[in-house]
Amino acid sequence: xxxxxxxxxxxxxxxxxxxxxxxxxxxxxxxxxxxxxxxxxxxxxxxxxxxxxxxxxxxxxxxxxxxxxxxxxxxxxxxxxxxxxxxxxxxxxxxxxxxxxxxxxxxxxxxxxxxxxxxxxxxxxxxxxxxxxxxxxxxxxxxxxxxxxxxxxxxxxxxxxxxxxxxxxxxxxxxxxxxxxxxxxxxxxxxxxxxxxxxxxxxxxxxxxxxxxxxxxxxxxxxxxxxxxxxxxxxxxxxxxxxxxxxxxxxxxxxxxxxxxxxxxxxxxxxxxxxxxxxxxxxxxxxxxxxxxxxxxxxxxxxxxxxxxxxxxxxxxxxxxxxxxxxxxxxxxxxxxxxxxxxxxxxxxxxxxxxxx
Amino acid sequence: xxxxxxxxxxxxxxxxxxxxxxxxxxxxxxxxxxxxxxxxxxxxxxxxxxxxxxxxxxxxxxxxxxxxxxxxxxxxxxxxxxxxxxxxxxxxxxxxxxxxxxxxxxxxxxxxxxxxxxxxxxxxxxxxxxxxxxxxxxxxxxxxxxxxxxxxxxxxxxxxxxxxxxxxxxxxxxxxxxxxxxxxxxxxxxxxxxxxxxxxxxxxxxxxxxxxxxxxxxxxxxxxxxxxxxxxxxxxxxxxxxxxxxxxxxxxxxxxxxxxxxxxxxxxxxxxxxxxxxxxxxxxxxxxxxxxxxxxxxxxxxxxxxxxxxxxxxxxxxxxxxxxxxxxxxxxxxxxxxxxxxxxxxxxxxxxxxxxxxxxxxxxxxxxxx
Numbered sequence: 223x224x225x226x227x228x229x230x231x232x233x234x235x236x237x238x239x240x241x242x243x244x245x246x247x248x249x250x251x252x253x254x255x256x257x258x259x260x261x262x263x264x265x266x267x268x269x270x271x272x273x274x275x276x277x278x279x280x281x282x283x284x285x286x287x288x289x290x291x292x293x294x295x296x297x298x299x300x301x302x303x304x305x306x307x308x309x310x311x312x313x314x315x316x317x318x319x320x321x322x323x324x325x326x327x328x329x330x331x332x333x334x335x336x337x338x339x340x341x342x343x344x345x346x347x348x349x350x351x352x353x354x355x356x357x358x359x360x361x362x363x364x365x366x367x368x369x370x371x372x373x374x375x376x377x378x379x380x381x382x383x384x385x386x387x388x389x390x391x392x393x394x395x396x397x398x399x400x401x402x403x404x405x406x407x408x409x410x411x412x413x414x415x416x417x418x419x420x421x422x423x424x425x426x427x428x429x430x431x432x433x434x435x436x437x438x439x440x441x442x443x444x445x446x447x448x449x450x451x452x453x454x455x456x457x458x459x460x461x462x463x464x465x466x467x468x469x470x471x472x473x474x475x476x477x478x479x480x481x482x483x484x485x486x487x488x489x490x491x492x493x494x495x496x497x498x499x500x501x502x503x504x505x506x507x508x509x510x511x512x513x514x515x516x517x518x519x520x521x522x523x524x525x526x527x528x529x530x531x532x533x534x535x536x537x538x539x540x541x542x543x544x545x546x547x548x549x550x551x552x553x554x555x556x557x558x559x560x561x562x563x564x565x566x567x568x569x570x571x572x573x574x575x576x577x578x579x
Numbered sequence: 580x581x582x583x584x585x586x587x588x589x590x591x592x593x594x595x596x597x598x599x600x601x602x603x604x605x606x607x608x609x610x611x612x613x614x615x616x617x618x619x620x621x622x623x624x625x626x627x628x629x630x631x632x633x634x635x636x637x638x639x640x641x642x643x644x645x646x647x648x649x650x651x652x653x654x655x656x657x658x659x660x661x662x663x664x665x666x667x668x669x670x671x672x673x674x675x676x677x678x679x680x681x682x683x684x685x686x687x688x689x690x691x692x693x694x695x696x697x698x699x700x701x702x703x704x705x706x707x708x709x710x711x712x713x714x715x716x717x718x719x720x721x722x723x724x725x726x727x728x729x730x731x732x733x734x735x736x737x738x739x740x741x742x743x744x745x746x747x748x749x750x751x752x753x754x755x756x757x758x759x760x761x762x763x764x765x766x767x768x769x770x771x772x773x774x775x776x777x778x779x780x781x782x783x784x785x786x787x788x789x790x791x792x793x794x795x796x797x798x799x800x801x802x803x804x805x806x807x808x809x810x811x812x813x814x815x816x817x818x819x820x821x822x823x824x825x826x827x828x829x830x831x832x833x834x835x836x837x838x839x840x841x842x843x844x845x846x847x848x849x850x851x852x853x854x855x856x857x858x859x860x861x862x863x864x865x866x867x868x869x870x871x872x873x874x875x876x877x878x879x880x881x882x883x884x885x886x887x888x889x890x891x892x893x894x895x896x897x898x899x900x901x902x903x904x905x906x907x908x909x910x911x912x913x914x915x916x917x918x919x920x921x922x923x924x925x926x927x928x929x930x931x932x933x934x935x936x937x938x939x940x941x942x943x944x945x946x947x948x949x
Contacts, residue, residue, distance in 0.1 A: 235730025240779055240924035277624045279657030290730040317627040326634035333637045466690050
């Protein structure tokens, strides 16, 4: 314990009023000694606490009676108060080493990418596998009820035609592990146009416009096989869960940016979710190819169906970056299922839960 | 206008008499001495703190985030000075961690509920709405309790009855009048927040009335309406000019529409934020002191817009820079007009306040800014 040759300068506040007392601070016989501006105080070091070191901010020594002493950081403070705030002392060292800062950048960006590529899908799929089928079915019913109120009307197809198509669907769905849960419903949807989508819990919605679009029922079979692929993989539920996690992550991110949040964060959120959605589309395409082959149907019917849709609704190049589906051209051209090659959309489907064709 | 309408709930301890006169305040209205707030934080310094905080929070699966929050708050408080004396943030990490766990559980439950059942989410939202005034009070109390200047802590006097009136009950006439009462409600809420704060044995006073709040909101509404009107006319003109029979409208038009309206909303919002910020501070008093805030809408808009672009383009790495420049601007535009010695404050007394409310509050993004 040595006395400092040049005392430290500090501002002392007694905790009872707001007056600042300029004081000189040094150490004498294991006691902190304050002198100056009507202050004369000695306090044993053990009774004092000190705020951890933080960049260039002042450090504060707190006295047991509520008085506080603010002073600039100095080397001797580490000597006077060793072994205090070990965790924050370590963090402070990390902040001062540029290698540690560089490592932190790598960790953060790596965690961002890994969480998006693997973390969120893994977590969402874990939850999806543990969710009771009852809950999933209820979720599907709710989505259908919502769509029925907004975009969907009762089907205008005649009953005979619907029964015929439902029978074809039953043949396709027969033999699948959860085949008994799958059902097909028909709806008129002028605002959506030709489309089919798989809801959580096994329901597949087919629009009248889609049925009327195809000249050959085998084209519809191919689209249904694709939707069955979504059902077999429980894509709708998994997509909904992944979307929720993206939303949570975005909320934390936006909370940090705080200003200008909601609108600005919404756009990247949609983009991020679309990547998951494209993966599911590819998976459903692969399922459809295999399934069609199993029913002695040529996988080329899926290409034919998509080609038909393409003629009816050309891809909009300006929406490429919004795509939730792999490019139609890529999907038609695909002889065997490869990785997605480009990112143009058949059409973008705005709701979060259904997986459209 | 000159006597502050302090709503005294009558229950606080009278500040103890000071042992000796600190400053001689002349009996006539003294000339006010301006003291500017100063902010000394640097983007480079804060970047290091921020990135290490973030990395440690990730590595510890979020547990470190409570320590991270304390370090961040200490940095911003410690670099904000008034009269040469920095502010201090005194909260400890462990209570914040507990609060954070509760808040995250609630938030995840809320989002997942939205995917499972609309009704469950509505019930949860209702519950959160009912809790909001209570959370606001607890959050304000926590922040005040752990904010200190010149060795003296701030305090927020909890008044749950008034909180429920001003943050929940007034919502009914607000809805019934289709939002026309909004400036009035806002004025009542700001008054509540300001007047229940204490520092150094003195109550903050709030002199603005609903009459002060109506002009900025009416102007903002008028400009927004005009903007929508003109924007719609222009875009309709463009749509008609570009229309080809049988074709869907070009997507550029859809994005044009979004850009025009969100852009307009964003700009008006920045100007309104500046106006309301100035209005609140310029009508706030404490003892013989007043505040002067000179935020400019155009500067604020520039900061928000450039910050947003920079943060998105840098995958978030420029968040520290964005926060620092905004904090510096806000501090530079704020002045205390001292009507006497700034040291003439006595001690406040208040008990410790639970951190959960403050945490839930910041997570669900409830606007409680002074």
